[in-house]
Amino acid sequence: MVTSVTRAAVAPLGELEPRKRPRQARSQATFAAIVDACAQMLAHGRYEALTTNAISERAGVSIGTLYEYFPNRESIVAALAAESCRRLVVRMAQAVEETVGLAPFAGVEHLIRAGVGALRAPENVFTVLLKEAPFVLRLPAFQEARAALTELCQDIRVRSPTRLELPEPQADTWLISQMLFSAMLEIAFLEGPPGRRAVLEHELARLTFRMALGRDPVAGEMASVSE
Amino acid sequence: MVTSVTRAAVAPLGELEPRKRPRQARSQATFAAIVDACAQMLAHGRYEALTTNAISERAGVSIGTLYEYFPNRESIVAALAAESCRRLVVRMAQAVEETVGLAPFAGVEHLIRAGVGALRAPENVFTVLLKEAPFVLRLPAFQEARAALTELCQDIRVRSPTRLELPEPQADTWLISQMLFSAMLEIAFLEGPPGRRAVLEHELARLTFRMALGRDPVAGEMASVSE
Amino acid sequence: MVTSVTRAAVAPLGELEPRKRPRQARSQATFAAIVDACAQMLAHGRYEALTTNAISERAGVSIGTLYEYFPNRESIVAALAAESCRRLVVRMAQAVEETVGLAPFAGVEHLIRAGVGALRAPENVFTVLLKEAPFVLRLPAFQEARAALTELCQDIRVRSPTRLELPEPQADTWLISQMLFSAMLEIAFLEGPPGRRAVLEHELARLTFRMALGRDPVAGEMASVSE
Amino acid sequence: MVTSVTRAAVAPLGELEPRKRPRQARSQATFAAIVDACAQMLAHGRYEALTTNAISERAGVSIGTLYEYFPNRESIVAALAAESCRRLVVRMAQAVEETVGLAPFAGVEHLIRAGVGALRAPENVFTVLLKEAPFVLRLPAFQEARAALTELCQDIRVRSPTRLELPEPQADTWLISQMLFSAMLEIAFLEGPPGRRAVLEHELARLTFRMALGRDPVAGEMASVSE
DNA sequence: GATGAATGAGCATTCATTCAT
DNA sequence: CATGAATGAATGCTCATTCAT
Numbered sequence: 002m003v004t005s006v007t008r009a010a011v012a013p014l015g016e017l018e019p020r021k022r023p024r025q026a027r028s029q030a031t032f033a034a035i036v037d038a039c040a041q042m043l044a045h046g047r048y049e050a051l052t053t054n055a056i057s058e059r060a061g062v063s064i065g066t067l068y069e070y071f072p073n074r075e076s077i078v079a080a081l082a083a084e085s086c087r088r089l090v091v092r093m094a095q096a097v098e099e100t101v102g103l104a105p106f107a108g109v110e111h112l113i114r115a116g117v118g119a120l121r122a123p124e125n126v127f128t129v130l131l132k133e134a135p136f137v138l139r140l141p142a143f144q145e146a147r148a149a150l151t152e153l154c155q156d157i158r159v160r161s162p163t164r165l166e167l168p169e170p171q172a173d174t175w176l177i178s179q180m181l182f183s184a185m186l187e188i189a190f191l192e193g194p195p196g197r198r199a200v201l202e203h204e205l206a207r208l209t210f211r212m213a214l215g216r217d218p219v220a221g222e223m224a225s226v227s228e
Numbered sequence: 229m230v231t232s233v234t235r236a237a238v239a240p241l242g243e244l245e246p247r248k249r250p251r252q253a254r255s256q257a258t259f260a261a262i263v264d265a266c267a268q269m270l271a272h273g274r275y276e277a278l279t280t281n282a283i284s285e286r287a288g289v290s291i292g293t294l295y296e297y298f299p300n301r302e303s304i305v306a307a308l309a310a311e312s313c314r315r316l317v318v319r320m321a322q323a324v325e326e327t328v329g330l331a332p333f334a335g336v337e338h339l340i341r342a343g344v345g346a347l348r349a350p351e352n353v354f355t356v357l358l359k360e361a362p363f364v365l366r367l368p369a370f371q372e373a374r375a376a377l378t379e380l381c382q383d384i385r386v387r388s389p390t391r392l393e394l395p396e397p398q399a400d401t402w403l404i405s406q407m408l409f410s411a412m413l414e415i416a417f418l419e420g421p422p423g424r425r426a427v428l429e430h431e432l433a434r435l436t437f438r439m440a441l442g443r444d445p446v447a448g449e450m451a452s453v454s455e
Numbered sequence: 456m457v458t459s460v461t462r463a464a465v466a467p468l469g470e471l472e473p474r475k476r477p478r479q480a481r482s483q484a485t486f487a488a489i490v491d492a493c494a495q496m497l498a499h500g501r502y503e504a505l506t507t508n509a510i511s512e513r514a515g516v517s518i519g520t521l522y523e524y525f526p527n528r529e530s531i532v533a534a535l536a537a538e539s540c541r542r543l544v545v546r547m548a549q550a551v552e553e554t555v556g557l558a559p560f561a562g563v564e565h566l567i568r569a570g571v572g573a574l575r576a577p578e579n580v581f582t583v584l585l586k587e588a589p590f591v592l593r594l595p596a597f598q599e600a601r602a603a604l605t606e607l608c609q610d611i612r613v614r615s616p617t618r619l620e621l622p623e624p625q626a627d628t629w630l631i632s633q634m635l636f637s638a639m640l641e642i643a644f645l646e647g648p649p650g651r652r653a654v655l656e657h658e659l660a661r662l663t664f665r666m667a668l669g670r671d672p673v674a675g676e677m678a679s680v681s682e
Numbered sequence: 683m684v685t686s687v688t689r690a691a692v693a694p695l696g697e698l699e700p701r702k703r704p705r706q707a708r709s710q711a712t713f714a715a716i717v718d719a720c721a722q723m724l725a726h727g728r729y730e731a732l733t734t735n736a737i738s739e740r741a742g743v744s745i746g747t748l749y750e751y752f753p754n755r756e757s758i759v760a761a762l763a764a765e766s767c768r769r770l771v772v773r774m775a776q777a778v779e780e781t782v783g784l785a786p787f788a789g790v791e792h793l794i795r796a797g798v799g800a801l802r803a804p805e806n807v808f809t810v811l812l813k814e815a816p817f818v819l820r821l822p823a824f825q826e827a828r829a830a831l832t833e834l835c836q837d838i839r840v841r842s843p844t845r846l847e848l849p850e851p852q853a854d855t856w857l858i859s860q861m862l863f864s865a866m867l868e869i870a871f872l873e874g875p876p877g878r879r880a881v882l883e884h885e886l887a888r889l890t891f892r893m894a895l896g897r898d899p900v901a902g903e904m905a906s907v908s909e
Numbered sequence: 910g911a912t913g914a915a916t917g918a919g920c921a922t923t924c925a926t927t928c929a930t
Numbered sequence: 931c932a933t934g935a936a937t938g939a940a941t942g943c944t945c946a947t948t949c950a951t
Contacts, residue, residue: 183407
């Protein structure tokens with residue numbers, strides 16, 4: 002991994018953590034209502050049009066209550082992103098479990114399908130979030146989610162019966178992880194019937210396999226998910 | 229608690245074209261000064277801190293004059309993005325010329341290096357633009373630039389002495405182009421000494437070769453750029 | 456749901472008395488804790504940054520409890536000011552006792568020293584209060600404290616062996632009292648080593664003597680405090 | 683003077699200068715209208731009730747225009763205070779001219795009358811300003827105005843035919859200046875018929891004379907203003 | 910054409926105060 | 931008696947845009 006490479010300095014984002022984590026049922030409902038309202042607004046309007054007053058109104062709480070829980074506007078989006086990331090990671094972990102017993106290629110494909118599915122899930126607002134609020138990319142919660150993907154790539158290496166030396170394992174893994182994620186995101190963004198996405202998912206699995214192993218899968222490695 | 233969220237509706241961006249294309253020298257200078265001031269501000273501050281008043285001040289023209297040329301704030305950024313894209317495409321076209329006579333792998337690597345270089349060029353503000361102003365991704369000028377990359381991928385196919393069947397040429401090309409572009413962007417974003425980026429560029433060339441041909445280059449295809 | 460809350464009318468100062476005077480020990484402790492927290496906040500931050508929520512938090516009581524004892528924000532500051540004034544008056548009364556047997560000039564000086572000391576005492580927040588919360592000047596408790604000073608001036612007249620005619624005793628006494636108080640306050644506001652203030656206190660005593668008697672003290676009237 | 687004594691640290695007041703000084707007639711009118719509206723509001727309501735929106739409304743300009751000229755609320759009050767101070771200093775300088783040929787005591791009395799008059803002038807909002815916005819006391823413009831008063835005190839010393847040694851000239855001058863100013867302010871604050879103030883002004887002149895010289899004026903020094 | 914003073918809707922955020930529990 | 935979640939009117943301020951000069 003190349004994580005030690007310093008990134009371009011970006012302006013500070015201010016406090017992104019909620020002001021308080023609700024413990025009681027009523028508080029939790031209020032907290033959730035605010036995050037939910039934020040998700041709804043993001044789904045319908047642009048990020049730039051997102052206002053705290055509008056969120057509080059949609060959530061059915063007063064603006065004062067909103068600021069009881071969140072220190073600023075960004076922290077609401079951050080909470081929403083963190084929640085989505087949490088769900089994504091959970092889904093991916095589960096998907097990894099599901100690959101047990103699958104042929105290598107089928108495993109890769111399954112993970113890709115699961116990832117795209119999670120990225121598309123309406124309760125996760127990734128498609129909107131990443132198109133409209135690029136600062137989400139820099140959130141810790143988001144970085145962690147990407148780490149899960151990287152692990153997935155490692156997994157392919159480990160499971161593969163034929164070890165291919167990747168001359169620069171760190172660099173290669175980082176690149177593959179970046180590309181895989183961006184490709185999954187692009188697939189997730191596509192509108193239309195699922196058929197087109199299915200083809201792309203399958204091809205993405207093939208390309209990933211090629212990147213990792215430098216060759217196409219042989220018959221025994223191919224066994225598709227549905228078999 | 230996140231209720232069903234309907235699909236993202238990308239809000240209209242308003243007019244993105246300049247109000248008028250300057251024909252005379254003085255007008256052209258004013259137009260350029262505004263776009264240039266925008267680039268400078270973007271290079272130093274955040275996109276959200278970009279204001280038309282500040283741009284006009286930095287450009288040394290009055291705010292009224294700015295609105296003589298551009299209908300709104302976004303159109304200035306759009307003009308800047310378009311210009312950057314134009315430069316990127318020109319550079320890539322030139323780079324393709326330069327690959328004539330190179331071994332396949334060396335050609336790919338050269339193109340990648342040229343692309344990363346263009347994305348990093350300070351007069352092109354891609355790094356800020358794409359991180360901070362996501363609407364740039366949807367600009368026609370940007371889409372066209374991506375098309376150039378796709379063509380690059382086609383090129384590899386054509387030049388390759390050993391044709392590999394890509395079962396879904398359209399889908400595969402689209403995926404490779406997407407991934408290649410995002411990886412180049414990520415490399416371009418990295419700060420630090422060029423050595424780091426050089427390794428990543430080399431590895432990206434390898435991975436691209438693998439994706440396209442399903443194998444690593446043999447000795448004769450390998451000849452590096454500098455040889 | 457809390458129905459519409461009308462804002463405190465801004466023009467008048469509203470009720471300044473506590474809602475209830477605590478009789479039981481526990482209540483008294485709560486009351487004192489609130490006033491004390493107010494004093495602490497005032498000592499550290501600006502008056503404008505003083506909020507009821509912050510006071511209640513620092514006092515370790517809930518905001519609801521705070522409003523059980525005080526009808527509004529100003530009444531807390533008023534209570535604190537009243538307490539400080541009470542202490543100031545007590546101190547001055549004691550200081551007057553201490554002047555018995557002193558030479559006239561020494562007596563004046565002693566009273567001034569005692570006054571400045573009381574104004575500077577950290578538990579009395581006069582320096583902050585009077586600089587930041589001008590309405591304190593109009594509090595009855597504060598007016599009463601000033602009356603004590605006026606009496607002090609009368610005292611000088613009575614004790615003086617040589618009566619000087621003050622053509623307008625009322626006006627003169629009022630003026631001297633005003634000036635003396637403001638000068639003491641200014642001295643109290645000064646930071647730095649006590650030496651500086653000691654000089655000013657001594658000179659203020661001289662000027663006061665001059666104002667009251669129209670002349671400097673003779674040798675026999677001079678005997679300093681420490682003799 | 684004791685100006686070298688460090689003052690209690692006070693919270694920063696932010697930028698207090700206007701954003702731009704108007705040069706053209708229209709701009710000047712707008713600038714003046716805003717400051718004037720501020721004065722009017724201060725004369726009628728409390729300082730705490732002073733809002734930028736209300737000022738702009740009363741001035742008949744938009745809130746945006748107000749912020750074109752002033753960076754924040756305090757800077758408007760500061761401009762008003764500075765203007766008032768400028769007028770006060772001008773008036774005092776003129777009053778000093780007017781004392782030429784007057785007997786010493788009459789000169790002192792004249793200066794005091796002039797000062798109280800200027801402090802009371804409705805276009806100078808000192809009475810409201812200093813009661814409601816204590817930060818005015820710390821404005822540079824205000825400090826300069828006080829320096830003028832101090833000079834006045836020096837003047838008395840110089841003009842006096844009988845030099846009295848003030849053992850601590852710096853300290854004494856500072857004290858007298860402080861006391862004189864606060865007394866004049868208190869007189870200016872008094873409501874009611876001018877007769878009462880006239881008496882106080884006369885007595886203040888006597889007390890000042892006493893402080894400075896340690897004695898009452900003799901017949902030849904007394905000659906009143908009107909003679 | 911060029912200017913820049915003026916606009917004002919709209920934003921994020923605060924905080925004194927209430928009242929159901 | 932005590933609590934503290936909830937309220938919402940109100941504030942200071944920004945900035946894209948217009949239009950009279």
